[in-house]
Structures are given as structure tokens and as C-alpha cells.
Amino acid sequence: MYKNKDWLRNKYINEGLNCTQIGVIVDRDPKTVWSWVKKFNIPTRSRGADSSPGTFAKGHKKGVGRIHSEATKDKIREKCIERGAVPYLNNEGNHWLKGVKGKNNPSWRGGLTPERQSVYSSKKWVKAVKIVWKRDNAICQNCGKKHNDNKNRGSFHIHHIVSFQNKSTQTEPSNLILLCRKCHLWVHSKKNINKKFIKKS
Numbered sequence: 644m645y646k647n648k649d650w651l652r653n654k655y656i657n658e659g660l661n662c663t664q665i666g667v668i669v670d671r672d673p674k675t676v677w678s679w680v681k682k683f684n685i686p687t688r689s690r691g692a693d694s695s696p697g698t699f700a701k702g703h704k705k706g707v708g709r710i711h712s713e714a715t716k717d718k719i720r721e722k723c724i725e726r727g728a729v730p731y732l733n734n735e736g737n738h739w740l741k742g743v744k745g746k747n748n749p750s751w752r753g754g755l756t757p758e759r760q761s762v763y764s765s766k767k768w769v770k771a772v773k774i775v776w777k778r779d780n781a782i783c784q785n786c787g788k789k790h791n792d793n794k795n796r797g798s799f800h801i802h803h804i805v806s807f808q809n810k811s812t813q814t815e816p817s818n819l820i821l822l823c824r825k826c827h828l829w830v831h832s833k834k835n836i837n838k839k840f841i842k843k844s
Contacts, residue, residue: 648683651676655685759807767814774816775801785826785840800827805842 654660654668662676669676680687711719723729726749731739745751762768781790783799790799802822805812812818820840822830830840 648685651679651683652685655680762807762813765814771814771816771819772801775819775821778816779821782821783823783826784820785822785830788823788826790821790823795823798824800824802827802830802840804840805844809844 651665654665655662660668662673662680665676666673720729727743728739733739733741740748781799782788783790788795790796800822802820803813804818804820807813822840829835835841
């Protein structure tokens with residue numbers, strides 16, 4: 644267990660442990676241990692000076708991760724060629740993944756894309772969102788907060804009045820309303836006793 648400044652100094656200076664290793668002993672993250680080291684004015688080692696397990700050796704080229712052997716590089720190259728990733732640009736100058744859909748795309752998960760994700764990436768949804776933002780003047784329709792104020796930017800949501808589960812109104816602008824995050828959470832909470840902005844169908 645972490646005891647005090649002397650205990651920490653001994654672990655860091657005398658035993659040469661790094662913040663990650665001390666963190667394991669005291670069940671804390673390395674950043675917390677680092678903050679203790681700084682707080683107690685314990686002289687720190689320069690970055691890259693550590694050669695303990697789990698750290699890069701001194702002189703390791705900055706920005707470079709694991710250094711693979713030539714044999715490993717050849718295996719990786721073969722796999723890339725196999726799946727069509729090399730060369731990464733095709734004859735038209737496009738990235739090899741552009742237009743690769745379905746089972747041939749490395750992100751393929753067996754066609755189990757969640758419905759919500761599928762709707763939110765559709766052209767219908769994008770069009771509906773533009774209509775709602777324009778119609779509601781980028782203002783929360785519950786509290787009147789303006790999205791264009793710097794402090795409110797990025798905190799607005801599109802709310803479904805009739806639940807998303809009703810497929811016929813999922814992308815219907817008349818069923819959508821612009822709310823700030825706080826009001827959206829309130830609408831879906833128990834505090835909304837009168838079920839404002841919520842309809843069964």
C-alpha cells in the first residue's frame with residue numbers, strides 16, 4: 644500500500660520503479676501516481692530513460708511502435724495483398740476500401756447492423772435533420788436555449804415525439820423536434836409527468 648512521501652521516493656528513486664509499476668502496487672492509475680511524485684517534488688526521470696518491462700528502451704525512435712522482424716513484415720504484407728489492401732490506392736486513385744461493401748469489407752459483422760445505426764446513416768434521416776434544424780431555428784423547443792451561443796454548441800439532440808420504434812415516423816420531420824441535451828434528458832425522465840413531446844402514436 645502507498646504509505647507516504649518517503650515510501651513513494653524509495654519506490655521511484657531507489658528501486659527505480661516507474662509510475663505504472665507503482666500504480667499496480669497501490670491499485671491506482673499511472674497518472675495518479677505521477678501527480679503524487681510531482682506533488683512531493685520527487686526528482687523525475689526524463690521520458691525514455693526507463694528501460695523497465697513495458698517501456699521502450701532508451702534511444703527508441705520517437706513515434707515508432709513495435710519494431711517487427713523482416714519475417715513478420717513479410718507475413719503482414721502477404722495478408723494485406725491477400726485481402727486487396729496493397730496497393731492501398733486502386734487504378735482510379737481511390738483508397739482500396741472505397742466502395743467495398745458487404746462481406747468484402749473488413750468491418751463486416753454478418754449484416755447485423757443495428758436498426759438505429761442504419762436509420763441514422765440514411766439519406767432520409769440526413770434530409771429530415773436539416774429540415775428540423777432550419778424549422779426550429781437552432782433553438783431548443785422546450786427552454787428556448789440557442790445552439791449558436793458558443794457555450795451551447797454541440798449539445799443539441801433531435802427527439803422523436805412518437806417513439807423511434809414506430810418505423811413509419813422514424814424520419815418524418817413532423818415527428819422530430821430539436822431539444823438541448825438537458826431538456827432531452829428531462830423529456831425522457833419521470834419528471835415529465837404530462838408527457839410533453841411524447842405521443843403513443
